[in-house]
Structures are given as structure tokens and as C-alpha cells.
Amino acid sequence: MRVYIGCAGFTNDDWAAPGLIYEGVKKDAYLGAYAAHFDAVELNSSFYAIPGLKSFEGMVRKTAGAVRFCVKLHKVFTHERAPTDDDFDRMLQSPEPLRDAGVMGPYLAQFPYSFHRTPDNRKYLGMLTSRFAGHELAVELRHASWDKPEVRAGMAEQGVIWVSPDYPPVGGMPEPQVHVTGDVGYLRLHGRNRANWWEGQSASERHDYLYNRAEMDEWAEKIALVGGDLSELYVYFANTTKGHALKNIPMLREALNARGVPVRTPEPPDEGRLL
Template sequence: MGEIRVGACSWTDKELLASGWYPKGRRDAEGRLRHYASRFPLVEVDATYYALPSTRNSELWVARTPAGFRFDVKAFSLLTGHPTRSAAMPADLRPALARKDDPELLDEVWARFAGALEPLRRADRLGTLLFQFPPWLAPDEQSRALLRACRERTAGWPVAVEFRHPDWWRPELAAATSGLLTELGTPAVAVDTAQGLPTSVPPVAPVTSPDLAVVRLHGRSRAWGTGSKEDRFRHDYTPGELAPWVERVHAMAERTREVHVLFNNCCADAAVRAAGTMAGLLGLDPRPDPDPAEDRAEDRVEELTLDLGLDLDG
């Protein structure tokens, strides 16, 4: 049986910060990550989709998490064919953004992206890189060629693939999709969304790698694929909704070394609450509560920081 890790798709989402989930004394940048890592063994980094990461941030993430903790990191938007804002690009690469499909530009962006994440990789904190492809990437020969080119560029790195176009996992194409990802040595990402919509991805649970399988639960909002971010991901999972995934995750763990289960219903503290519920349903050992003495010490540091007008996040 492979190891099962459960977590949320962000520890810095603004609605999570406002929800009160982080206790007093753990609300600065370092305290938040340390608190999160005391509760879960896995988190997804979504900020790297919107802007290239920095080596400094990777070093801080390593320093603030225990051995064995894992970060699944979303690939930068340009690498997955999504629209990319000029402001998200390094200044010296912005003039080249008009040629977003230029292989040399993509190679340079990939090199900088990978270089910034090297501290995570060296410290064995990197779970996988998540390549979430856009909903207009339909299964055809051109798309399959793009996937092969992407895997060639990322050779040697752990990569998982999530498709947003539902046809990849339709019954008549699912075997071909699994075969392609198996050929590329790439774990498939299973997803949970509302069903019965034109954009609904079937809730299949493929295993295409002996090393890793990934599940991302996006919520059951009927606005999936159409509404604002808050509308698309607003959902509170019930134990009954999670029960079928408990069976699927256990079956996946029979076929791979590790399974990552991530909750992306990031409205207030819904994702971390659902992750806690899922961990219980899967029979995973709960993480110990933080040491109250440590909390009191951090409370005092926070009070002194506020009194002195200091900013210790940098």
C-alpha cells in the first residue's frame, strides 16, 4: 500500500487568512507555513502559476517545514498555454511575450522556473510539478505532440498532468489518454467537480505511474467553468460526498508508491476542513496539536512586533 498524503491547494489564500484558521501568534509568513505543516504533510503552491517563483522563497519553504513535508507546485501559466500577463514575466523577457509559442522563450522560462525550485528538489520537499492544461486543449494529435514536447523539456523532473477538457477522460478515449501518460512516465491527476455540466470532467481515478497519483477536489459548484473564482470553488464537502473518493484513493494506493489528495475548494477554511475530514475517513494518523507553550511564545513575539512597528516577514 502506497503512502497517502492529504492537504490543501494553498496555505496563503486570502480567504483562508481571513477565516481565523491560523491561531494568534502564527499569522506572519513564517508562522502560517509552520502551522500549516504541523497539521498536514502536503500543500500545493498555486502562486507559481501566476508568476515565476524565486530561489529565496524555495529556501524559506524548506527552512519552515519539517523533513518529509511535500510541496506540489503548479507550473507557470506560459508553460501550460494559458494567457500570461506581461507583468508576470521577468522584465527582460516581456518583449518576447508576443512570441509566447517560441520554443526558445519557453525553454528560458522553464530554465528559470526549474532553477528557482531547485532548493525544494535538493531538500526532497518537491512532490511534483502540476501541469494543469487549459480547457481548450482537446485531445488531438497536435495536443499529444505538445504533451510530448512538454515532457521532453521537463525531463528528470516529477510532473503530473491535469486536463480541464472533459474529452480526455470520456470512456471512448480514457484508455488512450492513460496510455499516453504512462508512455511519458507522467502521473494523471484525477479531479472531482460538479457533474452534468458541459465542462464536467468525469470522476475517474487513473494510475499512470508507479511513483505517484494525484487527486484534486475542486468542489461541486454548479458555476464550475463559468463563474468567478469564488463561484467556481465555493463548496463544503460532506463525508457522504467524499466516501466514493476514499475507495478510489485506497485503490490508487494499491498501485503506486504515493497518492496526493488536494482540496481546491479554497473559500474561507473549507479546503483545510475538508482535508481534515478526508484524512479521518482514510484512516490516517492525525497530526498532533501545536504545543500551547510554543503558541504562547509566538503570541509574545507577535505582540512585540506590533508594538515596535517591525515587519519580520521579509
């Protein structure tokens, strides 16, 4: 199993704080600095506007082909749920430079908590997955009504990746387990900020959480158990607030290596300013 570990997004101004990886780095150089530390990234900007071909070409150039990109679907697919044929065409065609460079990971469809398992929503999800047939698609379903073996069995039949999540223990959402529906796994660690998950005014507040070592050991154990079932696993930390993810990723790498799950760690050129 090849494990790719990175963050949900890379344009985090929090990381320009003293001692963190963007200290003294200009914004247009953030992605290159990110690539010195991580081998995968979840592209958040595509949720708000689908980048064009030249933008994706620039991403490949800035990372020297060393970073895998998982591209989040635009909100028209997951939150508005009214995509046009043109939306599908752009979403499927624009990342072609990533495919050409061999650095395209799965698409990510991140549905909101309000997307319950109803007949209409099941029909919509079936339509969406059929339109992305032939491409790896990872689906995050935040409402607990989807957290059922029969749902994952159906996703496995369709070649769709179940996104395994770690949410705060607030109830009503899927349990924190690594589930396998194919050769590729996908894990998103949101942090466990129970107080701000519903009440937080922004994603930054909701993801303001630093995992402790025991919690990283817990996830390393769960990942090790499925190591023989997967060819690839993508692990993304969404707790990017205040650089929490930058501290947690080395913890998880160490915990995985200790359990016989090899993880590649990029070697930054500036060893004096690491995480």
C-alpha cells in the same frame, strides 16, 4: 501507499477567520502555521511568477522540511503555451532547494478547459513532457476529449502522472475516478459548485463548496481500491474558500483510516485552535 493530503495554495486570508488556522497569524508566518496541520501543499504562486532559489530555501526553512511541495508550472507553459528555453531553465532549476531537502513532489501542469485534444495540442503536450523528462510531472487536462484510456496509456509510457479530478457535474470534463499511470497518483478535489463553475467571477466563487461526509467516503473508497498500485498519492483540496478544505481534510483522513489506508496527521502545537 503513502498518502499526502493538503490544499491548493496556502495564502488564504479566509483562514484568518475566528477558529481557523490563521487566526492571529501574520501573513509571513502563514506557511509555518500551515505546516503544523498538513504534510503537503500545492504551490500556486509559481503559476504567476517563478520563485527564485532563496524563496524556495525559505519555504523549506519555514516548514522545517516536513511538507511536500508540488510546484505548479508557470502559465507560460499551460495557458500561453509559448515557453522559452530560459523559462524551462528557471522552472527546472529554481526548486532545487526542495529537491535537496527531499520535499519536492511532482510538478503540476494545469491546462485550461479550452485545451482540447487536437493534433496541435497533442504535439505541444508531447514537447512539454519531453522537456520535463527525469522529473515527476502531473498533468491536469480539463476537457473531456482527453478522458480516454489511450491517453492515459500514452502518459504511462512517458512516465507522466494523470491528474484525477473531482469537478462539479456540469458536463464536458473528465469523470471523477482515480486513474493510475505510474507509481505516483495525484488527485485534485475542486468541489461541486455547479451553479458557479462557469458563471463564477473568481476561483474563490467556483470553489465555494463544502463536501459532505458521504462524498468523502465515496472518494476514500476509490482511493482504497488503488492502494496496492501506488507508492505515493497526493490529494489536494482546491475548495479553500471560507475554510471548506480545512473541514473536509479531517473527514477524508478519517474515512481513509477506516478503510485501512493509513494517513499521517501532523500534531499542531496549539490544540485549542485546530480546524
